[in-house]
Amino acid sequence: MAEKIEGSPGYAPGTRVSTKDIVENKITYTWWEPEVQYSWSLGQAMSKFLTGLKKGKILGRTCIKCDRVLVPPRMFCEYCYGPTDAWIELKDTGTIETYSISYLDSDARRIKKPILIGVISIDGASPQHGFMHYFGEMSEKDIHIGMRVKAVWKSPKDREGAITDIKYFKPLEGGEKK
Amino acid sequence: MNDVAIIGGGMTVFQRRLKETGKELSYLATKMALEEAGITKKDIDMVVMGSAPDAFDGIHQKGENLLDGAAGAGKPYVRVFNGGGTGVFAPIAGWWHVASGVADIALVVCEEKMGNCYPHPQTAFRHIWDPILDRPLSPNLVWLFAMEMNRYMTKYNIKKEDIARVAVKNKRNAVGHPCAQLPDENITIEDVLNSEMMAWPVQRLDISPPSDGASALIFCSKDKVRQFTDDPVWVDGVGWNIDSTMWTNRDLSFPRYVANAARMAYKMAGIHNPRKEIDFAEPYDPFDYKELHHMEGLLLCNKGEAPILTREGVTERDGNMPMCPSGGLLGVGNPIAATMGQKICELYWQLAGKAGKRQIPTDPMVGVGQAWGDIMQMATVAVLRRG
Ligand SMILES: [Zn+2]
Numbered sequence: 001m002a003e004k005i006e007g008s009p010g011y012a013p014g015t016r017v018s019t020k021d022i023v024e025n026k027i028t029y030t031w032w033e034p035e036v037q038y039s040w041s042l043g044q045a046m047s048k049f050l051t052g053l054k055k056g057k058i059l060g061r062t063c064i065k066c067d068r069v070l071v072p073p074r075m076f077c078e079y080c081y082g083p084t085d086a087w088i089e090l091k092d093t094g095t096i097e098t099y100s101i102s103y104l105d106s107d108a109r110r111i112k113k114p115i116l117i118g119v120i121s122i123d124g125a126s127p128q129h130g131f132m133h134y135f136g137e138m139s140e141k142d143i144h145i146g147m148r149v150k151a152v153w154k155s156p157k158d159r160e161g162a163i164t165d166i167k168y169f170k171p172l173e174g175g176e177k178k
Numbered sequence: 179m180n181d182v183a184i185i186g187g188g189m190t191v192f193q194r195r196l197k198e199t200g201k202e203l204s205y206l207a208t209k210m211a212l213e214e215a216g217i218t219k220k221d222i223d224m225v226v227m228g229s230a231p232d233a234f235d236g237i238h239q240k241g242e243n244l245l246d247g248a249a250g251a252g253k254p255y256v257r258v259f260n261g262g263g264t265g266v267f268a269p270i271a272g273w274w275h276v277a278s279g280v281a282d283i284a285l286v287v288c289e290e291k292m293g294n295c296y297p298h299p300q301t302a303f304r305h306i307w308d309p310i311l312d313r314p315l316s317p318n319l320v321w322l323f324a325m326e327m328n329r330y331m332t333k334y335n336i337k338k339e340d341i342a343r344v345a346v347k348n349k350r351n352a353v354g355h356p357c358a359q360l361p362d363e364n365i366t367i368e369d370v371l372n373s374e375m376m377a378w379p380v381q382r383l384d385i386s387p388p389s390d391g392a393s394a395l396i397f398c399s400k401d402k403v404r405q406f407t408d409d410p411v412w413v414d415g416v417g418w419n420i421d422s423t424m425w426t427n428r429d430l431s432f433p434r435y436v437a438n439a440a441r442m443a444y445k446m447a448g449i450h451n452p453r454k455e456i457d458f459a460e461p462y463d464p465f466d467y468k469e470l471h472h473m474e475g476l477l478l479c480n481k482g483e484a485p486i487l488t489r490e491g492v493t494e495r496d497g498n499m500p501m502c503p504s505g506g507l508l509g510v511g512n513p514i515a516a517t518m519g520q521k522i523c524e525l526y527w528q529l530a531g532k533a534g535k536r537q538i539p540t541d542p543m544v545g546v547g548q549a550w551g552d553i554m555q556m557a558t559v560a561v562l563r564r565g
Contacts, residue, residue: 009532010188010210011356014390015197017293027197032236038309046310070427072311078422098332098430100324101378106316108300114378117321119426131311131426132321140378145332164314 053165058090071125090124092151136168148172179277181400183410184526186215189519191357192391192511195293201247203392211394223281225250227257228268228288230514233302248287262551264515266558269522270416272397282399290513292388299388324377326430327467333431334482342370344466352505354535359511389511393519411529415447415561436475439557447561457542460521462550463506521547529564
């Protein structure tokens with residue numbers, strides 16, 4: 001099988017195939033579609049956090065030793081490696097740390113209307129502490145790092161205790177101040 | 179610790195889809211490495227397999243599936259894996275097999291087949307996101323890199339054209355590589371800037387392609403190396419480091435875990451001033467901005483300075499500090515773990531004077547290779563030196 005490509009050192013050839021070769025049965029192949037489901041219990045920190053979202057609240061956890069307010073919250077601190085100390089209710093406003101304007105869906109299929117996505121640091125948490133979410137009510141031209149934003153919530157009856165209980169973050173009216 | 183040398187390397191062509199199975203690709207790359215070292219399977223004491231997410235191949239615990247092709251049957255054999263970091267972590271594992279004294283000769287084989295996965299390898303990447311906070315948002319992995327690239331560009335006021343230069347350089351460098359998937363000697367900055375927008379600021383030609391392929395390297399103890407060569411290439415230092423998984427709590431503008439891994443490797447190698455003592459590098463370049471980000475993480479320039487050095491030509495193959503003379507992932511292809519072929523095989527071939535058309539003209543003595551993986555958090559680094 002092995003036949004070297006000309007020249008030193010050791011490069012081995014391979015045989016290129018395309019999707020077309022497969023679709024048109026030009027090569028032999030076999031096929032498999034996995035069917036499997038998962039359910040994840042949410043654990044202590046995320047259960048409380050997501051229950052908070054259902055009530056329209058963003059909750060954090062304090063680490064007194066590191067002087068940090070953690071969002072997303074966790075029951076232990078990854079740096080001082082001790083238990084975190086207390087729950088704290090934060091505002092539903094924040095600052096865009098970074099963002100992207102995506103023309104790809106999750107299967108890398110092309111989409112016409114882009115998704116605005118990014119990381120929001122939440123007011124009241126430590127600097128650069130926040131989570132990923134969508135942005136709305138702003139154009140691709142308006143969005144910028146440092147932009148002040150506020151959560152737009154689903155109506156209480158539609159909330160289910162998920163990160164998507166927040167629909168997206170919109171520009172914060174009344175300015176850029178924290 | 180025992181001193182460790184490299185005595186042979188091999189790789190297959192990289193293509194979007196190859197007919198050969200993962201086992202067959204592993205066999206082809208291994209055969210090339212054995213041939214270059216002048217040894218056979220019976221001379222190998224232990225085998226390390228590097229391969230990234232099982233979800234691409236669709237075969238769980240694929241180390242076992244690949245075993246026979248990697249000359250592992252009947253031998254001590256282990257698979258190592260840390261996502262995109264694997265291409266440099268597998269050779270680090272090969273190094274420690276020999277440095278510890280448990281093996282005199284260790285074979286490292288890296289394999290990836292991304293072409294098996296439909297509708298696109300990106301679909302498999304969905305399964306690496308946090309199931310509670312991230313997956314309900316239906317993310318695409320490119321988002322991560324787009325967000326990191328934006329943060330980096332904004333913090334240091336970097337223009338997209340200065341990032342596009344990296345894609346141009348690497349795709350041109352790949353023209354001299356017999357295994358390259360996307361070499362292009364005529365590509366321009368305008369081609370990159372005019373390519374399809376994927377997830378701003380990432381455009382199509384900013385990204386390396388998914389690929390099938392395999393690569394192999396043979397590590398040998400100092401005691402045995404003179405049987406095989408008079409001019410060994412030595413592994414002088416290795417380092418690895420991982421940052422917190424809470425990526426939305428980190429400043430994405432600088433990869434501090436790369437700096438930690440680099441400091442570990444430089445200390446082992448006795449390197450005090452990497453900018454002066456390192457002659458060339460193979461930083462991990464799955465996206466063009468990552469080469470710049472990693473140059474800075476490897477402490478080869480100041481923060482925000484890599485785009486300027488690139489613009490000045492310093493990182494060209496004939497510049498003062500060549501980056502990715504292999505053509506990198508952007509030019510040669512990105513079969514995740516198998517990129518050991520560009521990141522460590524290339525260092526070995528350059529330092530042994532065997533890089534052919536890609537040979538750096540300035541007679542390099544010391545090179546550093548690096549890979550990067552998991553959720554923007556894992557760094558693996560190795561320093562190689564000519565005897
Ligand atoms: Zn702490």
